[in-house]
Amino acid sequence: MPTSKDVARLAGVSQSTVSYVMSGRRPISEKTRKRVEDAMAQLAFQPNAGARALASRRTQVIGLAIPFVPDLHMGSIMEFISVIAATARQSDYDILLVTDDEGPQGLERVVGQQLVDGLIIMQVEGDDARVPVIRNLPVPSVLIGIPEKHDGLECIDADFELAGQMCIEELAKLGHETITLVDWQDEVIRRHVNYVKRFHRGVDKAAAATGTKIIHAPGRITVAGMEKAVAKALEQSRGIPAFIAPEAANQDLVVEALNNLGLVLGKDVSVVVNSSDSDAERQRIPLTTIGFEPDEVSRRVVHMIVRDLTDPMSRPHEALELIRPVFRHRKSTVRPHSKR
Amino acid sequence: MPTSKDVARLAGVSQSTVSYVMSGRRPISEKTRKRVEDAMAQLAFQPNAGARALASRRTQVIGLAIPFVPDLHMGSIMEFISVIAATARQSDYDILLVTDDEGPQGLERVVGQQLVDGLIIMQVEGDDARVPVIRNLPVPSVLIGIPEKHDGLECIDADFELAGQMCIEELAKLGHETITLVDWQDEVIRRHVNYVKRFHRGVDKAAAATGTKIIHAPGRITVAGMEKAVAKALEQSRGIPAFIAPEAANQDLVVEALNNLGLVLGKDVSVVVNSSDSDAERQRIPLTTIGFEPDEVSRRVVHMIVRDLTDPMSRPHEALELIRPVFRHRKSTVRPHSKR
DNA sequence: GCGCATCGTCGATACGCATCGACAAACCGA
DNA sequence: TCGGTTTGTCGATGCGTATCGACGATGCGC
Numbered sequence: 001m002p003t004s005k006d007v008a009r010l011a012g013v014s015q016s017t018v019s020y021v022m023s024g025r026r027p028i029s030e031k032t033r034k035r036v037e038d039a040m041a042q043l044a045f046q047p048n049a050g051a052r053a054l055a056s057r058r059t060q061v062i063g064l065a066i067p068f069v070p071d072l073h074m075g076s077i078m079e080f081i082s083v084i085a086a087t088a089r090q091s092d093y094d095i096l097l098v099t100d101d102e103g104p105q106g107l108e109r110v111v112g113q114q115l116v117d118g119l120i121i122m123q124v125e126g127d128d129a130r131v132p133v134i135r136n137l138p139v140p141s142v143l144i145g146i147p148e149k150h151d152g153l154e155c156i157d158a159d160f161e162l163a164g165q166m167c168i169e170e171l172a173k174l175g176h177e178t179i180t181l182v183d184w185q186d187e188v189i190r191r192h193v194n195y196v197k198r199f200h201r202g203v204d205k206a207a208a209a210t211g212t213k214i215i216h217a218p219g220r221i222t223v224a225g226m227e228k229a230v231a232k233a234l235e236q237s238r239g240i241p242a243f244i245a246p247e248a249a250n251q252d253l254v255v256e257a258l259n260n261l262g263l264v265l266g267k268d269v270s271v272v273v274n275s276s277d278s279d280a281e282r283q284r285i286p287l288t289t290i291g292f293e294p295d296e297v298s299r300r301v302v303h304m305i306v307r308d309l310t311d312p313m314s315r316p317h318e319a320l321e322l323i324r325p326v327f328r329h330r331k332s333t334v335r336p337h338s339k340r
Numbered sequence: 341m342p343t344s345k346d347v348a349r350l351a352g353v354s355q356s357t358v359s360y361v362m363s364g365r366r367p368i369s370e371k372t373r374k375r376v377e378d379a380m381a382q383l384a385f386q387p388n389a390g391a392r393a394l395a396s397r398r399t400q401v402i403g404l405a406i407p408f409v410p411d412l413h414m415g416s417i418m419e420f421i422s423v424i425a426a427t428a429r430q431s432d433y434d435i436l437l438v439t440d441d442e443g444p445q446g447l448e449r450v451v452g453q454q455l456v457d458g459l460i461i462m463q464v465e466g467d468d469a470r471v472p473v474i475r476n477l478p479v480p481s482v483l484i485g486i487p488e489k490h491d492g493l494e495c496i497d498a499d500f501e502l503a504g505q506m507c508i509e510e511l512a513k514l515g516h517e518t519i520t521l522v523d524w525q526d527e528v529i530r531r532h533v534n535y536v537k538r539f540h541r542g543v544d545k546a547a548a549a550t551g552t553k554i555i556h557a558p559g560r561i562t563v564a565g566m567e568k569a570v571a572k573a574l575e576q577s578r579g580i581p582a583f584i585a586p587e588a589a590n591q592d593l594v595v596e597a598l599n600n601l602g603l604v605l606g607k608d609v610s611v612v613v614n615s616s617d618s619d620a621e622r623q624r625i626p627l628t629t630i631g632f633e634p635d636e637v638s639r640r641v642v643h644m645i646v647r648d649l650t651d652p653m654s655r656p657h658e659a660l661e662l663i664r665p666v667f668r669h670r671k672s673t674v675r676p677h678s679k680r
Numbered sequence: 681g682c683g684c685a686t687c688g689t690c691g692a693t694a695c696g697c698a699t700c701g702a703c704a705a706a707c708c709g710a
Numbered sequence: 711t712c713g714g715t716t717t718g719t720c721g722a723t724g725c726g727t728a729t730c731g732a733c734g735a736t737g738c739g740c
Binding site: 343344345355356358359360362363365366387388390391392393394395396397 | 695696697698699700
């Protein structure tokens, strides 16, 4: 592999000049720059990352702590990861994976070994074991998700409270008086995931404001379980029933349960689910959705950490960024004034 | 951050001795080792990855080329990634992501910058642009998937031919005379993904051997499309109809289409899908599955590249490893002799 | 035409670790 | 007891880049 010394020799300059051509930290004459760049191209030179990290104390790598998920909604996690990786590249950073297998010490390891310049922590829970760890780390971190105590941390997430609010308001606008919230699955709630609470808060707030009655149905993992829950909710509904399923994993279950009970979406019942647009549009009856905009969250989280790394003076500065969710009307919700 | 020199000073030895304690490449007396290890613990010493890479010319990082998937079956990709990352850690390697955004040059970049010691390439297609690139790279690579020309390459994949065979044989054993193969979706087939061909080959082989009639139904992306395809297949079936859906994305569609047509799985019709066990068991009627064992593939691919890196003498050695799929009988297939 | 700031380049050094050669000490068999 | 081997440790060097101080060359104002 060619080194900067080889480039220098070929271009007839010193090695330090080559370095300055790359970094631009000192003025270089047009003539010299050209010669050096030609030499680099001719040798297909690429700077050695290890040497660069050693000398500059920056690796241009960001650690990404991915959640350990047995089998829950892995699709959306993948979406985060690939957008994060692609966005990071645009700022000349690479992404190193940190799995939960090592526990929070994994984070200490990659930072201690100086493998990464900063961290992105995915799927942060209300009381997350990783939070106390990153507080003591000498590199910046940005969290996806909002822990209970987030003073001095940089967090970003979808605005779940607003999402809950939007769902109720939109459905109330369509004329629904009773709305069933098909909740997250037990294991998620048990993990103290903060966003569940926030969504509920938004729902309650909007329900009070609009005078809507809310029925809580537990999230169920099987179609049969979901049918039972839905049937029970239907009994208690007044007017045309409406369902909200903010957990992506419940999307299919709710739709199937309602189908099986003989109800036609958008006519006998309104349904709002959380799912990707492509999934929603591919259904026989395209689904009205509340989207948590994972792509936007991913992009912002990268911009945030890159800013921290580029301009360390701006740190430490607490930040809490909430991404506005998007409500998309499709065919699974009834039209206004179309009550029977 | 403490360095090995700090450790050496504290332990009263030379820096090189500290290095030999870590690597074990020279004998160290019990007494000295203890002193050094205590010093390391006391300082919470972690070796600097950049310096280590520079001196040893190994980074202990493996590059993972993840596929660019607009929205197709991202769940299973995530499964690969997390198992690969976790398995790599067991051999003291980290995983660096390489997205498709940079194209094949991304691979040249991470290798050229000496960010990684080797590469794992996911989702390799029949005629993959990345293959010619990695052939010229000075580091070992292992592919998941099998390109047309794979001489001199190390490849690993599920044994799709055997999978096709197993599906037909099992269904024939249950008494089915006509079997409908719900195919992969057009875009997948168009991409020349080799495994589709291999699966078909297995199906054809077993069909000939068992005297089974095969109906090909195109993979469809919507429920409505799937219903039409299924209905057409039903007309042409003799005896109790059977369906195979080897693409994970089709799982829900096939089941829903059959439900909508009023057929009861495991009684009026047999269905075999590809899906995770947890997904299959969570259905109202647990689904009989053909599993491509992504976890096993992931583990093997890591072991393969780690072996290449640990013992470079064993390279280059062509290898083609096929992982045996698993057929799991559940309730969506009829019992033998239960014909009406 | 002179002093002075700016421009452009070079040489030297540091970054933290791995590794090689050297060497003293301990051990062995005869 | 002695040559020879093994054991254990050290000092020196190199890995490839970034960066600092130095310095000659050039441009500027007057």
